[in-house]
Amino acid sequence: MVEGLELLTGKAPKPHKGEAMALEDGSRIAVIGAGPAGSMFSHFFLSMAETVGLSVNVDIFEPRRFCHRGPAGCNHCGGIVSESLVQRLATEGLSLPDCVVQRGIESYTLHTDVGDVEIATPLQEKRIAAIYRGNGPRSSEPVDTQSFDGYLLDLARNRGARVIPRLVTDVRRNEDLMTVHCADQFSDSYELVVVATGINSRLMEMLENETAEFARPARTKTFICEFHLGRDVIRETFGPSMHVFLLDIPRLEFAALIPKGDYVTLCLLGDDIDENLIDTFFSSPEVRDRFPGGVIPGHVCHCYPRINIRAATPVYGDRLVLIGDSGTTRLFKDGIGAAYRTSKAAAKTAVFHGVSAEDFKNYYAPLCRRIDNDNRVGKLVFTFASLVQKSRFARRGILNMAANEQQQVDGPRRMSGVLWDLFSGSASYTDVFLRTLHPAYVGTLLWNLVAANLPRGAGRIGRDAERGDDHVRH
Amino acid sequence: MAGLGKEYKAGEVIFRQGDTGNCMFVIQNGEVEAIAESDGREFRLRRMGPNDFFGEMALFEEETRTATIRTTKPTRILSIDKKNFLGGIHEDPSLAFRIVQTMSHRIRDLTDRLARYEQQQ
Numbered sequence A: 001m002v003e004g005l006e007l008l009t010g011k012a013p014k015p016h017k018g019e020a021m022a023l024e025d026g027s028r029i030a031v032i033g034a035g036p037a038g039s040m041f042s043h044f045f046l047s048m049a050e051t052v053g054l055s056v057n058v059d060i061f062e063p064r065r066f067c068h069r070g071p072a073g074c075n076h077c078g079g080i081v082s083e084s085l086v087q088r089l090a091t092e093g094l095s096l097p098d099c100v101v102q103r104g105i106e107s108y109t110l111h112t113d114v115g116d117v118e119i120a121t122p123l124q125e126k127r128i129a130a131i132y133r134g135n136g137p138r139s140s141e142p143v144d145t146q147s148f149d150g151y152l153l154d155l156a157r158n159r160g161a162r163v164i165p166r167l168v169t170d171v172r173r174n175e176d177l178m179t180v181h182c183a184d185q186f187s188d189s190y191e192l193v194v195v196a197t198g199i200n201s202r203l204m205e206m207l208e209n210e211t212a213e214f215a216r217p218a219r220t221k222t223f224i225c226e227f228h229l230g231r232d233v234i235r236e237t238f239g240p241s242m243h244v245f246l247l248d249i250p251r252l253e254f255a256a257l258i259p260k261g262d263y264v265t266l267c268l269l270g271d272d273i274d275e276n277l278i279d280t281f282f283s284s285p286e287v288r289d290r291f292p293g294g295v296i297p298g299h300v301c302h303c304y305p306r307i308n309i310r311a312a313t314p315v316y317g318d319r320l321v322l323i324g325d326s327g328t329t330r331l332f333k334d335g336i337g338a339a340y341r342t343s344k345a346a347a348k349t350a351v352f353h354g355v356s357a358e359d360f361k362n363y364y365a366p367l368c369r370r371i372d373n374d375n376r377v378g379k380l381v382f383t384f385a386s387l388v389q390k391s392r393f394a395r396r397g398i399l400n401m402a403a404n405e406q407q408q409v410d411g412p413r414r415m416s417g418v419l420w421d422l423f424s425g426s427a428s429y430t431d432v433f434l435r436t437l438h439p440a441y442v443g444t445l446l447w448n449l450v451a452a453n454l455p456r457g458a459g460r461i462g463r464d465a466e467r468g469d470d471h472v473r474h
Numbered sequence B: 001m002a003g004l005g006k007e008y009k010a011g012e013v014i015f016r017q018g019d020t021g022n023c024m025f026v027i028q029n030g031e032v033e034a035i036a037e038s039d040g041r042e043f044r045l046r047r048m049g050p051n052d053f054f055g056e057m058a059l060f061e062e063e064t065r066t067a068t069i070r071t072t073k074p075t076r077i078l079s080i081d082k083k084n085f086l087g088g089i090h091e092d093p094s095l096a097f098r099i100v101q102t103m104s105h106r107i108r109d110l111t112d113r114l115a116r117y118e119q120q121q
């Protein structure tokens, strides 16, 4: 007996007497949702199927038009494509086109109440992409740019996927097939259904209500908004750097300003972000100082999307698999990278093994378990980060260590590397955590904690100190 | 500001034959040529454009670079580091598929050239 979404709404599947549940020429797949997970699944599935000479039809259900500006075309996210994903896509032959990349990011600037430090990419190269999921913020001017999700959907379309602009309202098991029902009464049957609706979808709620053994991902509310500042101001004040804030604000886990074209995106992640928290964030001097004249302009577009903080269970059944945010993703970081990894693993399973719950259990679930286990370490890392957020003493030590490393031409950059990977999501949490246990890291941090907190060293640290700015805050 | 990788002017050398290295490069836009140097003379092996990659051997072995790579026009290039690449293929071996396919084409191309060269001798 294989655990999985066996009894998903409707008739139970006929017991299959050990025969393989494999896709054949002419089989059909329904992919629900064309966010990164759905489009990448379709692209990789169709290219792998072609390699082994398998001809399968892929229908992608997606009501959203990514060519629209504002919320209608947008899948609400900070829009950072991590260094590791940029590299993996390029290795796959999918270099992100310039019209999709709103800005190449080559450094992170960490802002705290005790100083700022800019952490440059190890190779002085733009390896992180700032993108728009839709076609730009509400009321933005039409420019020569393309939506990231639109670009991925075009890849799938060019591989032969058919896009059906409909909202799926129900999925039912129908003997040996799965039937997909849409809001406009349209329905059709498929050999495999891939759920890639993300977590802001009613379909996940429906699955949970109607399927006793299914729990959709746990979620929490986040905040995103866009400021229009213009390209020149952004170049001067933000440069090609993502600005990250380590502030002592309860429930705030991560805050970043991400420059893109004419706009800057603010992204706040944490525990149920609300207006109080947002007001506290905007009133902190470290944030206000980022904006020209210390004045925070009105935003042109904002939303409170949910983010996945615990995976769905289970994430597969016979002829059914959940990928991307609908299933498992990385905690707070590199969600698009997790969508790439889970979509590719599901596509490989379907092409090379089969589409039974047993197949997904053997070839797909191990990746999801790896991501879940890494997220457990991630929780530990974020708990530690919250302690640092609360302790000025610790913030001084960490900032001092990173600032010293950035001034060296050679030499190990242990703190910079840890912060870089933590902000960018380029390495697993486990990898980051293990590096913080290295005796050299611990020793240097201890030294910096002492040095930075001695009375004579207690001014601002990092960039302001280098520039000789005199606004020392204690 | 848009666009990923590092910018090079026309005629810049990315790496030289004999250098050591631990990353591969993917061309984002522009063009490079691969050059073999022998007895002070240069032989152009191939030209490469957007989405093509070079320097892949450094990902698999510790040997030195086998050719010099030089840009022929302003070019933007993204580097792929060994750690990320090997971590990627450990989780997903199909990530190496395109590289293996291209290396196979390059071996075929070199074999053809060698055969033609031997015929001319």
Ligand SMILES: Cc1cc2nc3c(=O)[nH]c(=O)nc-3n(C[C@H](O)[C@H](O)[C@H](O)COP(=O)(O)OP(=O)(O)OC[C@H]3O[C@@H](n4cnc5c(N)ncnc54)[C@H](O)[C@@H]3O)c2cc1C
Binding pocket: A032, A033, A034, A035, A036, A037, A038, A061, A062, A063, A064, A075, A076, A077, A078, A079, A080, A081, A082, A166, A167, A168, A169, A196, A197, A198, A199, A200, A201, A202, A203, A222, A223, A224, A267, A268, A269, A305, A306, A307, A323, A324, A325, A326, A329, A333, A334, A335, A336, A337, A339
């Ligand atoms: C505030 C915030 C900031 C983030 N920042 C980043 C970041 O900077 N970098 C990063 O890598 N990740 C980030 N993420 C995570 C990232 O957004 C997700 O991990 C990623 O979008 C998951 O992709 P997906 O395809 O699984 O789902 P989604 O992107 O949510 O796509 C789901 C698609 O399914 C469609 N759909 C939904 N229901 C139905 C239905 N019933 N029928 C048909 N279609 C349907 C939707 O229209 C949508 O197009 C962020 C998330 C949040 C909340």
